[in-house]
């Protein structure tokens with residue numbers, strides 16, 4: 001995943017037909033992330049996994065629901081929400097999962113993500129009871145992700161709305177070894193390119209379901225960038 005510049009996030013709670021899924025999987029994207037905030041079920045995850053597996057594209061599961069975890073993915077992304085006001089979303093859910101399952105966890109395939117969620121209208125923001133940080137707060141979260149927690153990934157999440165490219169640039173300047181994911185509101189190749197100028201990896205979600213043609217064009221836009 002260190003090499004990923006572009007990823008599509010597919011929501012197991014949403015329908016996608018085989019033709020569209022083929023276009024996504026054969027688009028040249030670096031990987032597929034299966035994940036969503038609500039209504040994530042084991043059946044939904046298994047269905048997507050089996051269908052994505054027809055193609056060679058790498059596929060990882062972003063765990064938001066413990067009951068929907070299954071073997072068979074190349075990797076597992078474990079969110080912890082750094083700007084949540086409630087310890088549950090930063091520590092307790094993950095603690096409970098480790099307590100129950102540490103014997104079957106393969107840490108080589110688990111990647112913890114420090115999430116900073118910046119759209120107050122996003123489901124994940126509301127669910128995790130987030131507070132809105134200012135720019136200095138965000139930079140400090142990024143710094144903590146790398147230097148306190150040694151996380152492999154810091155995820156600047158604007159789910160559903162396009163974010164601030166200048167903040168993405170400043171966050172990137174704060175990080176050396178932690179990989180910066182940007183996700184949220186990318187609907188055009190130009191927006192994908194703008195965020196990919198700064199973020200290590202851009203994640204494209206909802207536009208897959210609203211405008212597949214534009215979604216596919218984001219791959220080339222991101223791959224063309226040489227930093």
Ligand SMILES: CC(C)=CCC/C(C)=C/CC/C(C)=C/CC/C(C)=C/CC/C(C)=C/CC/C(C)=C/CC/C(C)=C/COP(=O)(O)OP(=O)(O)O
Pocket residue numbers: 011035036037038062063064065066069070071072076078079080081089090093094095097098101104105106115122123124127128157159160205206
């Ligand atoms: C078989 C095998 C490999 C076993 C492994 C063992 C095992 C069970 C490991 C689990 C490891 C572990 C520590 C898991 C943690 C579990 C857990 C429940 C963590 C909490 C996750 C969390 C903080 C979720 C909050 C919400 C969040 C940050 C979601 C991220 C995704 C996101 C923002 C999606 C966008 O939302 P979307 O649904 O698309 O929204 P729209 O519909 O509005 O677009």
Ligand SMILES: O=P(O)(O)OC[C@@H](O)CO
Pocket residue numbers: 009157158159160161182183184185186203204205206207
């Ligand atoms: O759905 P969008 O707004 O593209 O966001 C992508 C991803 O960051 C969601 O977790």
Ligand SMILES: [Mg+2]
Pocket residue numbers: 011036205206
């Ligand atoms: Mg979504």
